Amino acid sequence: xxxxxxxxxxxxxxxxxxxxxxxxxxxxxxxxxxxxxxxxxxxxxxxxxxxxxxxxxxxxxxxxxxxxxxxxxxxxxxxxxxxxxxxxxxxxxxxxxxxxxxxxxxxxxxxxxxxxxxxxxxxxxxxxxxxxxxxxxxxxxxxxxxxxxxxxxxxxxxxxxxxxxxxxxxxxxxxxxxxxxxxxxxxxxxxxxxxxxxxxxxxxxxxxxxxxxxxxxxxxxxxxxxxxxxxxxxxxxxxxxxxxxxxxxxxxxxxxxxxxxxxxxxxxxxxxxxxxxxxxxxxxxxxxxxxxxxxxx
Amino acid sequence: xxxxxxxxxxxxxxxxxxxxxxxxxxxxxxxxxxxxxxxxxxxxxxxxxxxxxxxxxxxxxxxxxxxxxxxxxxxxxxxxxxxxxxxxxxxxxxxxxxxxxxxxxxxxxxxxxxxxxxxxxxxxxxxxxxxxxxxxxxxxxxxxxxxxxxxxxxxxxxxxxxxxxxxxxxxxxxxxxxxxxxxxxxxxxxxxxxxxxxxxxxxxxxxxxxxxxxxxxxxxxxxxxxxxxxxxxxxxxxxxxxxxxxxxxxxxxxxxxxxxxxxxxxxxxxxxxxxxxxxxxxxxxxxxxxxxxxxxxxx
Numbered sequence: 368x369x370x371x372x373x374x375x376x377x378x379x380x381x382x383x384x385x386x387x388x389x390x391x392x393x394x395x396x397x398x399x400x401x402x403x404x405x406x407x408x409x410x411x412x413x414x415x416x417x418x419x420x421x422x423x424x425x426x427x428x429x430x431x432x433x434x435x436x437x438x439x440x441x442x443x444x445x446x447x448x449x450x451x452x453x454x455x456x457x458x459x460x461x462x463x464x465x466x467x468x469x470x471x472x473x474x475x476x477x478x479x480x481x482x483x484x485x486x487x488x489x490x491x492x493x494x495x496x497x498x499x500x501x502x503x504x505x506x507x508x509x510x511x512x513x514x515x516x517x518x519x520x521x522x523x524x525x526x527x528x529x530x531x532x533x534x535x536x537x538x539x540x541x542x543x544x545x546x547x548x549x550x551x552x553x554x555x556x557x558x559x560x561x562x563x564x565x566x567x568x569x570x571x572x573x574x575x576x577x578x579x580x581x582x583x584x585x586x587x588x589x590x591x592x593x594x595x596x597x598x599x600x601x602x603x604x605x606x607x608x609x610x611x612x613x614x615x616x617x618x619x620x621x622x623x624x625x626x627x628x629x630x631x632x633x634x635x636x637x638x639x640x641x642x643x644x645x646x647x648x649x650x651x652x653x654x655x656x657x658x659x660x661x662x663x664x
Numbered sequence: 665x666x667x668x669x670x671x672x673x674x675x676x677x678x679x680x681x682x683x684x685x686x687x688x689x690x691x692x693x694x695x696x697x698x699x700x701x702x703x704x705x706x707x708x709x710x711x712x713x714x715x716x717x718x719x720x721x722x723x724x725x726x727x728x729x730x731x732x733x734x735x736x737x738x739x740x741x742x743x744x745x746x747x748x749x750x751x752x753x754x755x756x757x758x759x760x761x762x763x764x765x766x767x768x769x770x771x772x773x774x775x776x777x778x779x780x781x782x783x784x785x786x787x788x789x790x791x792x793x794x795x796x797x798x799x800x801x802x803x804x805x806x807x808x809x810x811x812x813x814x815x816x817x818x819x820x821x822x823x824x825x826x827x828x829x830x831x832x833x834x835x836x837x838x839x840x841x842x843x844x845x846x847x848x849x850x851x852x853x854x855x856x857x858x859x860x861x862x863x864x865x866x867x868x869x870x871x872x873x874x875x876x877x878x879x880x881x882x883x884x885x886x887x888x889x890x891x892x893x894x895x896x897x898x899x900x901x902x903x904x905x906x907x908x909x910x911x912x913x914x915x916x917x918x919x920x921x922x923x924x925x926x927x928x929x930x931x932x933x934x935x936x937x938x939x940x941x942x943x944x945x946x947x948x949x950x951x952x953x954x955x956x957x958x959x960x961x962x963x
Contacts, residue, residue, distance in 0.1 A: 381752050381759075470746070473715050474739060659719070
């Protein structure tokens with residue numbers, strides 16, 4: 368099993384396609400950093416327009432490495448599923464397309480092992496992407512913009528909020544948020560891999576995965592009671608942005624932020640369980656379907 | 665003789681269409697077993713069932729005394745090349761051998777890998793990426809990959825597909841070498857009958873998924889039943905002499921007769937004596953004729 372896993376990682380590392388996602392992330396993060404370095408105060412003025420009479424904020428300090436990473440993740444974590452689908456959607460279909468699937472399956476390995484190992488390798492790839500995001504969006508931003516308390520702009524129901532997290536209370540939240548994102552993106556990897564079992568070239572499963580993510584995201588954003596109650600709880604896309612929960616700091620009875628606290632840990636925990644549930648269902652389905660599949664490619 | 669593979673009542677139905685129909689055969693140790701049939705006859709489906717790539721609708725497959733349900737035990741001792749693998753384009757030949765050694769449970773060893781690449785004449789290109797290889801080179805690499813764990817049984821499905829004449833000849837020599845020098849049991853499917861004729865010791869002919877005949881190549885190609893095509897400057901004279909000598913023309917236009925292959929020199933001598941100026945004599949009882957006559961009967 369370990370040999371098979373190391374071989375999968377080796378194959379992923381040797382494919383030029385693997386590095387497209389890293390290049391894309393570097394480019395997007397770089398553009399953000401350049402734009403905020405050049406004209407960040409204008410952005411802050413726009414964001415604080417409604418509250419600048421109430422709060423007295425040092426806008427140059429507000430644009431710091433932590434804040435930058437939060438802004439970048441907000442944008443990037445919506446696009447990253449496409450990058451994950453690029454690799455996971457190719458897992459089985461790419462092998463079928465090259466004629467290597469039959470070669471692989473005529474070696475003494477079980478199909479269940481193949482599925483589990485390919486999923487594990489896709490997950491490692493996802494984690495590597497997130498680590499790269501952490502390096503470029505967090506650590507590089509900390510280097511470029513410095514470190515200070517972080518401001519979070521949040522729309523909760525009808526009202527807008529600004530949350531402030533002290534700089535010594537942030538790093539663990541990022542680690543937790545990246546961990547959550549890894550689980551959420553692994554659902555995408557499991558979905559793309561499941562779809563790739565049915566195809567003999569990788570374009571189909573990649574496009575199908577992206578379409579499913581888009582459709583489910585649109586549904587997740589429809590605010591109608593009937594959808595809120597009956598559909599959204601079962602859609603994985605409803606939980607993709609759950610990482611933000613780690614930045615919603617808990618408050619005491621006076622509304623003062625409590626250092627090291629979370630506003631709603633049970634909601635985050637439930638979201639994680641639902642995401643793990645999705646992974647479990649998709650992986651089980653993949654194993655069952657793949658074991659029954661006739662290899663005709 | 666020890667049976668390496670025993671197949672009985674093998675049937676595969678795809679969407680209501682019977683692709684392989686109640687097929688039974690036995691491959692003995694040391695056989696080069698030719699698996700013959702036209703395109704779409706069910707050869708590839710049968711071979712894929714032997715390797716566990718396709719689930720049979722019914723029937724039993726036993727290889728090395730293991731049922732196909734214990735696929736891993738079979739695959740540990742079996743190497744296979746199924747049609748035309750394009751391989752991993754972004755990896756080199758050496759990397760392929762390294763990867764598939766590990767997958768086969770063998771600790772990759774540089775000298776051994778180079779030796780195996782030398783056997784298929786790829787040792788000088790071992791570090792080149794497969795995307796720079798010709799189809800023939802990919803096919804040879806596929807063979808090397810299938811041999812990486814020194815299997816006892818080698819299953820080759822249309823191994824000469826996409827190869828040029830030199831590539832086909834090289835493949836033929838390689839298969840012969842594997843059989844005679846390395847004592848491997850080989851199952852080879854092909855629609856190129858002349859290739860099978862030169863390589864196989866035993867063979868099975870299938871048509872529309874059904875077995876037509878199975879036996880040793882020497883038995884099936886009975887020399888007493890050879891078709892000989894004769895050409896002469898004066899074909900009318902030739903025809904008359906043949907008919908008066910008691911030969912029956914199986915094809916009057918091309919002047920073909922059925923006779924024992926060993927008597928061909930005597931016939932040539934007789935015709936020359938009678939003054940026939942021969943321009944060509946060709947013994948044509950090849951597997952191809954035999955195959956065509958059998959499949960025509962079935963049709």
